[in-house]
Amino acid sequence: MSSEELAARGQTTAAQVRKDLSHFGSFGKRGLGYPVDELRARLRRILGIDRTWNVGLVGAGRIGLALFEYPAFRARGFDCVAIFDSDPEKIGRELGGVVVQDPSAFEEAVRALGIELIVLAVPAEAAQEMAQRGVDAGVRGILNFAPIRLNVPPRVPVEDVNLVMELEALSFQISKDEPDA
Amino acid sequence: MSSEELAARGQTTAAQVRKDLSHFGSFGKRGLGYPVDELRARLRRILGIDRTWNVGLVGAGRIGLALFEYPAFRARGFDCVAIFDSDPEKIGRELGGVVVQDPSAFEEAVRALGIELIVLAVPAEAAQEMAQRGVDAGVRGILNFAPIRLNVPPRVPVEDVNLVMELEALSFQISKDEPDA
DNA sequence: GCATGTGAATAGGTTCACAGCC
DNA sequence: GGCTGTGAACCTATTCACATGC
Numbered sequence: 001m002s003s004e005e006l007a008a009r010g011q012t013t014a015a016q017v018r019k020d021l022s023h024f025g026s027f028g029k030r031g032l033g034y035p036v037d038e039l040r041a042r043l044r045r046i047l048g049i050d051r052t053w054n055v056g057l058v059g060a061g062r063i064g065l066a067l068f069e070y071p072a073f074r075a076r077g078f079d080c081v082a083i084f085d086s087d088p089e090k091i092g093r094e095l096g097g098v099v100v101q102d103p104s105a106f107e108e109a110v111r112a113l114g115i116e117l118i119v120l121a122v123p124a125e126a127a128q129e130m131a132q133r134g135v136d137a138g139v140r141g142i143l144n145f146a147p148i149r150l151n152v153p154p155r156v157p158v159e160d161v162n163l164v165m166e167l168e169a170l171s172f173q174i175s176k177d178e179p180d181a
Numbered sequence: 182m183s184s185e186e187l188a189a190r191g192q193t194t195a196a197q198v199r200k201d202l203s204h205f206g207s208f209g210k211r212g213l214g215y216p217v218d219e220l221r222a223r224l225r226r227i228l229g230i231d232r233t234w235n236v237g238l239v240g241a242g243r244i245g246l247a248l249f250e251y252p253a254f255r256a257r258g259f260d261c262v263a264i265f266d267s268d269p270e271k272i273g274r275e276l277g278g279v280v281v282q283d284p285s286a287f288e289e290a291v292r293a294l295g296i297e298l299i300v301l302a303v304p305a306e307a308a309q310e311m312a313q314r315g316v317d318a319g320v321r322g323i324l325n326f327a328p329i330r331l332n333v334p335p336r337v338p339v340e341d342v343n344l345v346m347e348l349e350a351l352s353f354q355i356s357k358d359e360p361d362a
Numbered sequence: 363g364c365a366t367g368t369g370a371a372t373a374g375g376t377t378c379a380c381a382g383c384c
Numbered sequence: 385g386g387c388t389g390t391g392a393a394c395c396t397a398t399t400c401a402c403a404t405g406c
Binding site for chain 1: 192194206227228230231236242243244246247248250251253254259297298319322325326328330336338340342344345347348349350351352353354355356357358
């Protein structure tokens with residue numbers, strides 16, 4: 001498949017595809033394009049998604065559970081192996097084969113289950129503390145839904161998801177075209 | 182408040198704050214900094230969040246409902262006024278004071294309720310169709326959870342949220358530091 | 363002949379540093 | 385004196401265009 005076709009599928013340009021791929025090596029054959037199966041295998045390797053990641057869910061509220069039950073996660077190699085919540089109502093309840101645990105069991109579970117990624121879906125006030133505890137226990141990456149900037153060592157990547165800000169971005173893009181309000 | 186302090190709070194640099202703000206005008210006073218109340222009011226205006234937006238939720242699955250019940254949305258001026266889902270089990274049920282409607286009522290509701298933003302939380306197969314119908318009915322912006330690139334006119338901004346890709350980004354950042362796997 | 367890989371050109375965005383104003 | 389607003393310098397990323405190799 002040519003960079004042209006890859007670009008069309010990925011909503012980008014052929015030059016962009018070639019430059020991006022060249023950053024990681026030489027994948028294609030001149031005159032022919034890229035061998036799809038091999039390219040995918042090599043990219044999966046580079047992205048680190050040629051394996052399963054054990055994920056811990058911190059916060060069993062609506063957002064956390066929605067993620068947990070989203071089948072695409074497991075299908076893509078992200079396996080939620082533990083859930084933590086401080087609500088006594090929720091502790092001990094089973095959700096999709098995983099029992100909700102008290103946060104006091106967090107560090108032990110991270111180590112015992114080999115949790116490398118955590119999803120932080122707790123109120124803003126609790127997020128920093130749980131992030132710190134996660135890092136101390138060996139967590140290597142954090143998907144953060146709390147609307148704060150987490151303070152963690154640079155070796156631990158954080159991806160922030162802030163849905164209010166996404167809506168505000170829409171609001172801005174719509175509003176800026178208007179003469180005045 | 183000085184650009185220095187604003188930068189510290191926003192995890193950025195003083196120069197960045199000043200450049201960004203200068204793009205929209207001159208807000209500060211030399212020697213003094215920025216008047217916080219006035220600055221906030223003017224930024225809210227610029228972002229278009231000095232008003233309420235009526236939001237329609239398309240897809241009453243876990244993710245859609247989690248959003249819908251997230252109190253920060255309404256608190257920030259995004260008011261979910263309608264829910265649509267094709268599942269007969271869900272149609273007619275009330276969720277947080279809003280009755281789930283059949284998608285056939287979509288266009289009519291968009292017009293009647295003045296829905297300007299929609300949250301697309303439906304399976305990938307249904308997303309493009311609902312996006313198109315939304316645009317035709319007058320929707321002005323889309324928050325898209327479906328893992329596809331929507332094809333809509335350039336006047337309609339789309340913000341994509343792809344949680345699997347967020348986890349993959351973490352996976353990549355962690356994996357790239359490793360010698361080899 | 364055809365499409366990659368890449369240096370050169372361009373564009374976009376961040377940082378620097380200071381003149382200008384409070 | 386202090387801090388903004390902004391041109392200049394710098395850096396990063398995208399686009400162009402073509403030599404290179406299949």
